[in-house]
Amino acid sequence: xxxxxxxxATGVLAALCGFALSGMAGCVTRYADIEDFxxxxxxxxxxxxxxxxxxxxxxxxxxxxxxxxNDQQRIRPxxxxxxxxxxxxxxxxxxxxxxxxxxxxxxxxxxxxxxxQVRVTQYNSKVYYMAGExxxxxxxxxxxxxxxxxxxxxxxxxxxxxxxxxxxRPNEDGNLIRRMSIDLKAMQETGDFSQNAVLEEGxxxxxxxNPLAAVGRALQNLLMPINPAIxxxxxxxxxxxxxxx
Numbered sequence: 340x341x342x343x344x345x346x347x348a349t350g351v352l353a354a355l356c357g358f359a360l361s362g363m364a365g366c367v368t369r370y371a372d373i374e375d376f377x378x379x380x381x382x383x384x385x386x387x388x389x390x391x392x393x394x395x396x397x398x399x400x401x402x403x404x405x406x407x408x409n410d411q412q413r414i415r416p417x418x419x420x421x422x423x424x425x426x427x428x429x430x431x432x433x434x435x436x437x438x439x440x441x442x443x444x445x446x447x448x449x450x451x452x453x454x455x456q457v458r459v460t461q462y463n464s465k466v467y468y469m470a471g472e473x474x475x476x477x478x479x480x481x482x483x484x485x486x487x488x489x490x491x492x493x494x495x496x497x498x499x500x501x502x503x504x505x506x507x508r509p510n511e512d513g514n515l516i517r518r519m520s521i522d523l524k525a526m527q528e529t530g531d532f533s534q535n536a537v538l539e540e541g542x543x544x545x546x547x548x549n550p551l552a553a554v555g556r557a558l559q560n561l562l563m564p565i566n567p568a569i570x571x572x573x574x575x576x577x578x579x580x581x582x583x584x
Contacts (some may be wrong), residue, residue, distance in 0.1 A: 370518035
């Protein structure tokens with residue numbers, strides 16, 4: 340049994356090492372959609388207008404309409420807010436300017452010369468995603484996040500492969516995906532920020548595992564079922580050795 344376990348482990352390790360070497364030879368897919376992410380002149384903020392969605396928090400500014408002036412509202416899950424005099428008002432999927440104009444039109448039935456502004460005070464509805472060998476999960480989106488900023492906040496553990504990172508951008512319908520390869524190591528070591536794109540809402544930054552770490556992790560996972568058997572074989576042998584004079 341012990342010999343069988345050893346042969347299995349040796350064969351798996353050899354296969355995984357071959358896979359790792361092929362990966363290090365450059366078999367990882369490279370994506371070249373850089374023109375969809377980096378524009379000239381270089382942008383410093385999102386080019387998309389901000390659209391209000393749950394659970395954003397907004398403030399109504401209307402000095403001549405005291406019933407709604409400085410009213411702060413969290414957008415409900417159904418996308419609606421409730422205002423004095425006006426009642427329910429759909430706020431979701433509108434820009435602050437669009438919502439302000441609609442509120443202004445309705446409140447004008449009660450007041451003259453009313454000017455309404457809508458300010459977003461908490462940007463809760465927009466995120467980008469970190470995936471792979473970094474602190475994974477959704478991250479609050481501010482509109483001026485860049486690839487480098489996002490990665491530095493999440494961190495690059497020793498198991499990561501920063502030279503082979505990728506920025507992935509689905510469109511609103513999810514049926515068109517653009518990808519750009521990123522060499523994060525070059526950004527760090529040479530200061531080459533030509534790939535340091537400004538993120539958009541819903542972007543995904545993927546940092547893969549490096550080949551050697553992948554070998555170790557895969558071997559650990561494959562050996563997990565047979566580890567109890569290896570321990571069962573090894574324990575009597577150790578016990579016998581300890582009883583020898």
